[in-house]
Amino acid sequence: xxELGGKAAIVTGAxxxxxxxxxxxxxxxxxxxxxxxxxxxxCERTLALMRAERADARGVVVRADASRYDDHEAxxxxxxxxxxxxxxxxxxxxxxxxxxxxxxxxxxxxxxxxDVNLNGxxxxxxxxxPALLARGGGAIVNIASILGQAGWRTxxxxxxxxxxxxxxxxxxxxxxxxxxxxxxxxxxGFIETPILGDDPEALAQLAALHPxxxxxxxxxxxxxxxxLSSARASLVTGAYYPVDGGYLAQ
Ligand code: NAD
Numbered sequence: 001x002x003e004l005g006g007k008a009a010i011v012t013g014a015x016x017x018x019x020x021x022x023x024x025x026x027x028x029x030x031x032x033x034x035x036x037x038x039x040x041x042x043c044e045r046t047l048a049l050m051r052a053e054r055a056d057a058r059g060v061v062v063r064a065d066a067s068r069y070d071d072h073e074a075x076x077x078x079x080x081x082x083x084x085x086x087x088x089x090x091x092x093x094x095x096x097x098x099x100x101x102x103x104x105x106x107x108x109x110x111x112x113x114x115d116v117n118l119n120g121x122x123x124x125x126x127x128x129x130p131a132l133l134a135r136g137g138g139a140i141v142n143i144a145s146i147l148g149q150a151g152w153r154t155x156x157x158x159x160x161x162x163x164x165x166x167x168x169x170x171x172x173x174x175x176x177x178x179x180x181x182x183x184x185x186x187x188x189g190f191i192e193t194p195i196l197g198d199d200p201e202a203l204a205q206l207a208a209l210h211p212x213x214x215x216x217x218x219x220x221x222x223x224x225x226x227x228l229s230s231a232r233a234s235l236v237t238g239a240y241y242p243v244d245g246g247y248l249a250q
Contacts, residue, residue: 003230007032008083016194020046022218029230032058036061037063067115089139097155105157125168143185143186143225173237182233184238189210
């Protein structure tokens with residue numbers, strides 16, 4: 001038991017994949033959720049799944065674009081209005097971008113990935129930190145990637161955005177370490193979600209890149225995030241945790 005009862009948690013990108021799994025694990029552990037995503041209908045589905053597991057699960061849906069600062073303010077305000085404060089924030093919303101080599105990727109495509117994946121995490125934290133301070137502390141978990149530590153041909157914007165998230169996480173962790181806010185990054189390997197597409201051959205090739213010989217499941221990321229969000233991880237801050245079936249050990 002991670003004792004998250006009564007804790008208020010934001011999850012961005014909560015309509016699908018890893019974000020949905022994180023919301024489900026946090027709710028299972030007792031947390032009250034703010035489910036933020038561009039896809040509000042997907043968040044409603046996540047909320048229905050939470051309630052199917054636990055009849056008294058609490059969640060509120062906010063339609064929010066991670067690349068817009070004001071939308072993060074609205075998301076934090078939803079936590080304040082609904083739950084009276086904020087204890088946990090999981091910044092997970094992200095996009096893969098166009099698969100093109102660097103010299104062929106246009107500036108607009110570059111900017112969109114950086115706007116959502118990197119600027120979005122900065123905007124989120126800027127909006128969340130005052131609310132966490134007001135509560136006397138809390139935890140932020142930013143979803144990076146194995147590609148926050150290694151390169152990948154045809155994904156320079158994505159790789160740069162995720163390396164940026166790791167650097168932002170480390171720096172903010174240093175800044176807030178004495179003020180009760182722990183800030184960590186999680187680096188999933190390839191996880192079976194819609195972001196990977198549905199070509200079975202391509203999925204099998206990705207699976208084979210991992211020493212465990214399979215793709216990860218969203219819940220396996222959710223379990224790590226829930227632990228990092230809880231007081232059980234009280235000494236853990238400024239860390240990057242892979243959850244990647246051994247990918248980065250190669
Ligand atoms: P997904 O596509 O299943 O879910 C992403 C969610 O983010 C969707 O619900 C989508 O609507 C939302 N979203 C996209 N752009 C948004 C925006 N501008 N504002 C708000 N919401 C937005 O993908 P996923 O695999 O669950 O990815 C979640 C996170 O995990 C991403 O940050 C991704 O980079 C990261 N990640 C995924 C993998 C993987 O293999 N699946 C690996 C490493 C890291």
